[in-house]
Amino acid sequence: MLDTLHRIVKEVNAASDLEQALGIIVTQVRRAVDADVCSVYLTDFERRDHVLMATEGLLPEAVGKVRLPYHRGLIGLVCERAEPVNLADAPSHSRYLFIHETGERHYTGFLGVPIIQNRRVLGVLVVRQIERRSFADGEVTFLFTLAARLAGAITHAQASGNLITRSDLSPPKRFFQGRPGSSGVALGTVVVVYPPADLEAVPDRPAQDPAREEEDFRTAVAAVVQDLMAIQDRLEASLPAEDRALFDAWLMMLDSDSLIGNTVKRIYAGNWASGALRETIEGHAKVFDAMEDSYLCERASDVRDLGRRILMHLQQKVTSPGEYPENTVLVGDEVSAMQLAEVPRGCLAGVVSASGAGFSHVAILARAMEVPAVMGLSNLPVNRMDGRFVILDGYLGRVYVSPAPSVLEEYRRLANEDRELYRELEADKDLPCETTDGVRVPLYLNTGLISELSTHGAEQSEGVGLYRTELPFMVRDSFPGESVQVMNYRRVLETFYPRPVTIRTLDIGGDKPLPYFPVVESNPFLGWRGIRISLDHPEIFLTQVRAILRATVGLNNLRLLLPMVSHVQEVDDALLLIQRAHDELIEEGHEVSMPRIGVMIEVPAAVYQVDVLSRRIDFLSVGTNDLTQYLLAVDRNNSYVADIYDDLHPAVLRALIQIVNGAKVFQKEVGVCGEMAGDPAAAVLLLGMGVDSLSMNGGSLLRVKWVIRSISRSRARELLQAALRCERASEIKALLGNALEEMGLGGLMRAGR
Ligand code: PEP
Ligand code: MG
Numbered sequence: 001m002l003d004t005l006h007r008i009v010k011e012v013n014a015a016s017d018l019e020q021a022l023g024i025i026v027t028q029v030r031r032a033v034d035a036d037v038c039s040v041y042l043t044d045f046e047r048r049d050h051v052l053m054a055t056e057g058l059l060p061e062a063v064g065k066v067r068l069p070y071h072r073g074l075i076g077l078v079c080e081r082a083e084p085v086n087l088a089d090a091p092s093h094s095r096y097l098f099i100h101e102t103g104e105r106h107y108t109g110f111l112g113v114p115i116i117q118n119r120r121v122l123g124v125l126v127v128r129q130i131e132r133r134s135f136a137d138g139e140v141t142f143l144f145t146l147a148a149r150l151a152g153a154i155t156h157a158q159a160s161g162n163l164i165t166r167s168d169l170s171p172p173k174r175f176f177q178g179r180p181g182s183s184g185v186a187l188g189t190v191v192v193v194y195p196p197a198d199l200e201a202v203p204d205r206p207a208q209d210p211a212r213e214e215e216d217f218r219t220a221v222a223a224v225v226q227d228l229m230a231i232q233d234r235l236e237a238s239l240p241a242e243d244r245a246l247f248d249a250w251l252m253m254l255d256s257d258s259l260i261g262n263t264v265k266r267i268y269a270g271n272w273a274s275g276a277l278r279e280t281i282e283g284h285a286k287v288f289d290a291m292e293d294s295y296l297c298e299r300a301s302d303v304r305d306l307g308r309r310i311l312m313h314l315q316q317k318v319t320s321p322g323e324y325p326e327n328t329v330l331v332g333d334e335v336s337a338m339q340l341a342e343v344p345r346g347c348l349a350g351v352v353s354a355s356g357a358g359f360s361h362v363a364i365l366a367r368a369m370e371v372p373a374v375m376g377l378s379n380l381p382v383n384r385m386d387g388r389f390v391i392l393d394g395y396l397g398r399v400y401v402s403p404a405p406s407v408l409e410e411y412r413r414l415a416n417e418d419r420e421l422y423r424e425l426e427a428d429k430d431l432p433c434e435t436t437d438g439v440r441v442p443l444y445l446n447t448g449l450i451s452e453l454s455t456h457g458a459e460q461s462e463g464v465g466l467y468r469t470e471l472p473f474m475v476r477d478s479f480p481g482e483s484v485q486v487m488n489y490r491r492v493l494e495t496f497y498p499r500p501v502t503i504r505t506l507d508i509g510g511d512k513p514l515p516y517f518p519v520v521e522s523n524p525f526l527g528w529r530g531i532r533i534s535l536d537h538p539e540i541f542l543t544q545v546r547a548i549l550r551a552t553v554g555l556n557n558l559r560l561l562l563p564m565v566s567h568v569q570e571v572d573d574a575l576l577l578i579q580r581a582h583d584e585l586i587e588e589g590h591e592v593s594m595p596r597i598g599v600m601i602e603v604p605a606a607v608y609q610v611d612v613l614s615r616r617i618d619f620l621s622v623g624t625n626d627l628t629q630y631l632l633a634v635d636r637n638n639s640y641v642a643d644i645y646d647d648l649h650p651a652v653l654r655a656l657i658q659i660v661n662g663a664k665v666f667q668k669e670v671g672v673c674g675e676m677a678g679d680p681a682a683a684v685l686l687l688g689m690g691v692d693s694l695s696m697n698g699g700s701l702l703r704v705k706w707v708i709r710s711i712s713r714s715r716a717r718e719l720l721q722a723a724l725r726c727e728r729a730s731e732i733k734a735l736l737g738n739a740l741e742e743m744g745l746g747g748l749m750r751a752g753r
Pocket of ligand 2: 563602623625626
């Protein structure tokens with residue numbers, strides 16, 4: 001059964017639309033369990049009924065027409081219970097309904113299993129039998145497992161189909177639902193970005209000059225032929241002739257009409273060479289995939305491998321989109337910070353990443369650049385979206401593809417409202433950030449890209465609370481040398497002088513890998529990250545610290561911050577290295593001075609050692625993004641668990657209070673530099689706790705200032721006490737929402753992250 005299951009899932013995943021996917025399911029399942037009928041009903045949430053979407057055994061004309069209202073019949077029962085219903089004699093059940101329009105005969109055996117995704121019952125997979133039949137346990141679990149595996153594929157195919165035909169369920173679902181990444185509304189044209197040599201990720205794109213595309217394609221194929229022949233020659237001595245024959249088979253494929261002719265045909269039908277190649281290879285591989293024989297089945301991976309090799313050569317000509325239209329909406333399966341940074345600033349309207357969540361670094365970067373972003377849309381048919389007009393709703397996490405005029409009008413209105421709110425906020429621009437009872441709360445900027453320095457946040461902040469140094473490392477081909485780094489840091493320190501600038505040492509690893517320093521780990525967020533890498537590679541750390549110290553000569557507005565600290569030994573070792581870098585520079589004649597040094601509190605272990613850490617350093621900076629991730633054991637990048645990642649979780653609030661109170665004992669300053677600091681509602685609680693400063697992206701500065709200027713510290717303390725009585729993050733959110741609403745700041749809730 002396991003083989004059958006894998007085969008069906010594979011075929012369904014490769015289906016081009018919903019109809020094809022469901023057709024495969026009903027045919028294959030009926031055969032696998034030897035039933036008389038197999039059907040799929042899908043839930044239409046708007047019309048509140050279940051529609052017969054595919055059948056093998058009932059009347060084909062009934063498909064799309066037969067609709068069973070919620071709670072009617074056995075299909076309704078499966079949905080209500082959200083578990084399998086297995087009946088040897090279905091007609092004797094009180095919920096049995098005879099549906100004449102399906103051409104139904106008196107089927108007796110019935111097994112229905114729910115298709116569930118994200119706790120929602122999307123439909124029912126049902127098999128029927130004329131004679132009495134109680135389906136065996138193995139058959140129930142087979143259908144059950146299959147339905148669980150298929151839920152994602154069904155929604156994917158449904159979404160892709162909607163995009164192309166808009167004819168599936170009615171009324172058509174017009175937007176793709178993801179998660180808010182960065183607030184705001186964007187209207188623009190999609191540019192799909194994808195990693196190199198990833199054939200499946202290649203988008204369809206119009207062929208501007210088909211003859212040229214054909215030539216590029218043929219050149220790439222010729223290059224692969226050369227490569228293979230060279231390998232074959234090299235292996236002549238070490239590989240027996242029968243194994244080398246495999247190369248002949250590949251070379252034959254590269255000369256075949258099915259590969260060359262079909263791709264060229266697709267180019268002249270309008271797709272560019274890479275897109276045409278992807279279509280051909282997929283079609284070809286699918287034929288092998290469907291074969292029962294496992295040897296032939298394996299040939300599918302050979303075909304895909306050849307496709308990737310050709311693509312690699314094609315991509316030596318085209319690596320990135322090259323030109324970005326005005327109002328570019330960058331879309332990808334996994335948009336990287338680097339791809340974001342590549343788009344000229346004025347062109348970027350928004351970002352959509354099919355994977356990731358609101359606390360992924362790419363979302364943080366989008367917020368820093370003040371462009372709306374939507375994350376984690378697992379159903380998005382990314383490679384069919386290039387060139388499409390979309391609306392991106394960063395508040396609700398929605399993407400509308402080729403939207404209807406009424407939707408467009410509504411969003412234009414919303415974008416105007418945003419501009420209006422922003423004008424109101426700007427009125428406070430030059431006023432100090434202090435509460436109504438006179439408590440000053442310095443607001444600092446989180447930054448890390450040179451281009452961010454031109455944002456308005458730079459003028460309004462009281463300095464930089466977090467300069468993430470990894471981004472400049474990520475957009476290079478190798479580690480930057482000391483003098484390049486000095487220039488980088490000097491520019492930030494000078495821009496903000498005399499205001500303080502907190503530079504954090506390298507925090508690579510996790511979701512910030514360096515292309516030239518790959519680390520393969522199964523749990524990157526629990527692995528070699530931040531200070532751990534720096535201490536294991538003192539040459540990298542020392543170069544960076546020397547550059548940072550040199551950059552501040554004559555300015556002395558530097559504060560140095562160490563990320564991901566989980567053991568005091570790391571602080572001791574880092575302090576020694578910093579001292580060493582300082583002494584070396586003095587010896588070399590540089591007039592450097594020791595900066596104030598702080599640690600990030602972002603790992604639960606550090607929360608419980610705030611006392612010993614405080615004895616060693618000058619200040620603490622709380623990284624709530626990681627602290628939340630590690631306290632709740634929720635990967636900040638994983639869209640499956642994004643719903644339970646919440647920095648207003650009562651446990652996070654308690655940890656924060658412990659940090660603030662612990663640091664106060666040693667009179668050490670505590671700031672918050674995670675995304676929580678930029679959330680106007682959460683900022684109220686941080687104020688109530690007695691946090692000394694907040695550091696955030698430029699887009700949040702004025703919003704947070706507005707709320708702080710509207711509230712007293714004592715009211716913030718009251719709200720904190722009320723929040724601490726709540727058991728759930730949702731209650732805390734509601735509490736803060738009401739409080740802001742009462743203060744006439746309701747608009748900030750929508751405009752928050
Ligand atoms: C944090 O973890 O809150 C933080 C500010 O660091 P980063 O987001 O860069 O991991
Ligand atoms: Mg962090």
